[in-house]
Amino acid sequence: MPDHDVAIIGAGAAGLSVAAMAASLGRKVVLFERERMGGECLNTGCVPSKALLAAAKRAVAVRDAARFGVHAADVRVDWQGVRRHVLDAIARIAPNDSAERFAGMGVEVVRASAHFVAPDQIEAGGRIHRFRRAVIAAGSAPVVPDLQGLVSCPWLTHETLFDLAEAPAHLLILGGGSQGAELAQAYARLGCRVGLIEARPNILASEDAELRLPLREALRQDGVTIHENTRAIGAERAPEGVALVIEGGARIAGSHLLFALGRTPRLAPLDLAAANIAASPDGVLTGPDLRSTTNRRVWAAGDVANPEGIGPRRFTHAASLHASVVVRSMLFRRPARLDYAALPRVTYTSPELAQVGLTEAEANAAGHSVRVLRHPFTENDRAVAEGETEGQVKLVVSKLGRLLGASVLGEGAGEMAGLFGMMISRKLPLSALAELVLPYPTRAEAAKRAAGGFYTPALTSSAMRGIVGLLNRLP
Numbered sequence: 193m194p195d196h197d198v199a200i201i202g203a204g205a206a207g208l209s210v211a212a213m214a215a216s217l218g219r220k221v222v223l224f225e226r227e228r229m230g231g232e233c234l235n236t237g238c239v240p241s242k243a244l245l246a247a248a249k250r251a252v253a254v255r256d257a258a259r260f261g262v263h264a265a266d267v268r269v270d271w272q273g274v275r276r277h278v279l280d281a282i283a284r285i286a287p288n289d290s291a292e293r294f295a296g297m298g299v300e301v302v303r304a305s306a307h308f309v310a311p312d313q314i315e316a317g318g319r320i321h322r323f324r325r326a327v328i329a330a331g332s333a334p335v336v337p338d339l340q341g342l343v344s345c346p347w348l349t350h351e352t353l354f355d356l357a358e359a360p361a362h363l364l365i366l367g368g369g370s371q372g373a374e375l376a377q378a379y380a381r382l383g384c385r386v387g388l389i390e391a392r393p394n395i396l397a398s399e400d401a402e403l404r405l406p407l408r409e410a411l412r413q414d415g416v417t418i419h420e421n422t423r424a425i426g427a428e429r430a431p432e433g434v435a436l437v438i439e440g441g442a443r444i445a446g447s448h449l450l451f452a453l454g455r456t457p458r459l460a461p462l463d464l465a466a467a468n469i470a471a472s473p474d475g476v477l478t479g480p481d482l483r484s485t486t487n488r489r490v491w492a493a494g495d496v497a498n499p500e501g502i503g504p505r506r507f508t509h510a511a512s513l514h515a516s517v518v519v520r521s522m523l524f525r526r527p528a529r530l531d532y533a534a535l536p537r538v539t540y541t542s543p544e545l546a547q548v549g550l551t552e553a554e555a556n557a558a559g560h561s562v563r564v565l566r567h568p569f570t571e572n573d574r575a576v577a578e579g580e581t582e583g584q585v586k587l588v589v590s591k592l593g594r595l596l597g598a599s600v601l602g603e604g605a606g607e608m609a610g611l612f613g614m615m616i617s618r619k620l621p622l623s624a625l626a627e628l629v630l631p632y633p634t635r636a637e638a639a640k641r642a643a644g645g646f647y648t649p650a651l652t653s654s655a656m657r658g659i660v661g662l663l664n665r666l667p
């Protein structure tokens with residue numbers, strides 16, 4: 193006889209969402225968490241990084257205020273104040289994810305590391321828990337590279353970065369993905385020297401080239417030194433603190449070294465073999481319904497899941513999407529299929545970079561015959577009024593006017609992503625966006641104007657002008 197209807201390993205975004213939904217459906221739920229409730233997003237990921245970026249944005253706003261005719265003297269960053277803001281943000285959100293809140297929902301929360309001991313049993317806190325169904329939501333850990341000499345050097349990941357009591361004087365960030373770009377800008381704007389080191393020819397390499405290049409320039413303007421095409425092969429102690437040894441022999445020195453090199457799923461402590469659960473280095477192998485391909489009692493969600501043929505997506509909103517697919521498949525026994533066609537991603541720098549659906553390059557590579565529609569924020573009244581005209585809305589559409597993808601660079605780009613996601617997931621025609629009445633002045637009007645561009649050639653054609661000319665003769 194099972195002790196629990198649903199056993200969940202990991203109280204991060206994925207595990208908490210499944211636990212809340214299963215408990216509200218009257219299931220007997222146990223939730224295992226070995227570290228902090230709320231997992232990575234709340235404690236060491238999204239929340240502290242966005243809080244730090246908010247402080248950095250304030251610093252720039254004050255420094256930059258003179259161009260609005262507002263003069264502030266003596267701009268000074270008080271690092272303890274910045275830290276307080278970051279910790280306050282975490283503390284204010286933490287009650288939503290707390291053990292007390294989940295216990296109040298009827299979830300049994302076990303604060304211990306969990307691992308499988310049989311296909312239907314988990315051991316945690318010195319006890320065997322028999323389950324009817326289980327969800328692995330153990331998340332992922334930062335990649336630490338195998339650099340020669342690293343053992344004798346101090347280094348950081350996002351798990352330790354926010355614990356620094358003092359601002360790093362000169363932060364070296366290895367890895368120019370969204371994490372590297374966001375943290376580089378935040379620390380540079382808060383007055384630290386920052387080096388951003390990327391092995392590939394470009395930082396943010398998977399983003400639309402037309403939009404990532406101005407963002408790269410914005411990072412440079414903020415004072416970030418960017419080293420692209422630069423492969424670190426070793427690390428060593430240096431008078432300043434630490435130095436990266438670069439292929440070819442050059443050294444890049446700084447006071448602190450941060451790894452922002454992507455993620456690896458937390459599999460080892462789970463003893464998956466004891467429960468016959470298949471996994472690859474990218475995560476627990478599942479079908480498109482997130483059910484294990486080898487143990488039908490088990491599902492996976494969040495960063496740890498590797499749906500075959502679809503692949504992992506390591507975002508908090510992807511974890512929420514996973515949770516709803518798992519609940520549909522596991523509890524409602526309905527066919528469920530993960531679909532990332534409208535999954536947004538946003539890099540929360542200034543300007544922000546948002547992507548939904550296919551980039552222009554991806555659409556071309558997939559063989560679509562595309563039209564590209566653009567509207568720059570220099571032509572958007574709100575952006576002009578606020579003096580933030582960097583960037584554009586770029587829409588990639590099929591010849592028949594279906595939105596295949598949207599890329600936005602600009603302040604508030606992330607807030608527009610939902611609009612494009614809905615267009616793609618509901619397969620709405622572009623006219624739905626072109627005809628939308630939006631409040632004036634808003635930045636989203638740039639999206640409407642870009643969509644309107646699809647119809648402009650037909651509306652202003654000589655045939656249409658002829659028709660309107662004829663109609664004009666009517667009484």
Ligand SMILES: Cc1cc2nc3c(=O)[nH]c(=O)nc-3n(C[C@H](O)[C@H](O)[C@H](O)COP(=O)(O)OP(=O)(O)OC[C@H]3O[C@@H](n4cnc5c(N)ncnc54)[C@H](O)[C@@H]3O)c2cc1C
Pocket residue numbers: 201202203204205206207224225226227228229230231232233234236237238239241304305306307329330331332350371458461462493494495496505506507508509510511540
């Ligand atoms: C710096 C940074 C910024 C980010 N910013 C964003 C952002 O702005 N937007 C966004 O969408 N995403 C962002 N992400 C990604 C986001 O944080 C993750 O995708 C998300 O937190 C994953 O949630 P999860 O539930 O899968 O895993 P986690 O949040 O990692 O939760 C897994 C939990 O399982 C626990 N656990 C693991 N193994 C066991 C075990 N054996 N027994 C018991 N407990 C266990 C862990 O302690 C952890 O609490 C960011 C990531 C980083 C690093």
Ligand SMILES: NC(=O)c1ccc[n+]([C@@H]2O[C@H](COP(=O)([O-])OP(=O)(O)OC[C@H]3O[C@@H](n4cnc5c(N)ncnc54)[C@H](O)[C@@H]3O)[C@@H](O)[C@H]2O)c1
Pocket residue numbers: 337366367368369370371372374389390391392395396397422423424452453454455505506507537538539540
């Ligand atoms: N705004 C957001 O949504 C947000 C922000 C931060 C992180 N995240 C998520 O967290 C996860 C981690 O982010 P990330 O930026 O660390 O991962 P990432 O995979 O996006 O980027 C890692 C970068 O490191 C580079 N790299 C890899 N090995 C290298 C080496 N040896 N030397 C130099 N560069 C190297 C890669 O080319 C890549 O550009 C991702 O899943 C991401 O989606 C999301």
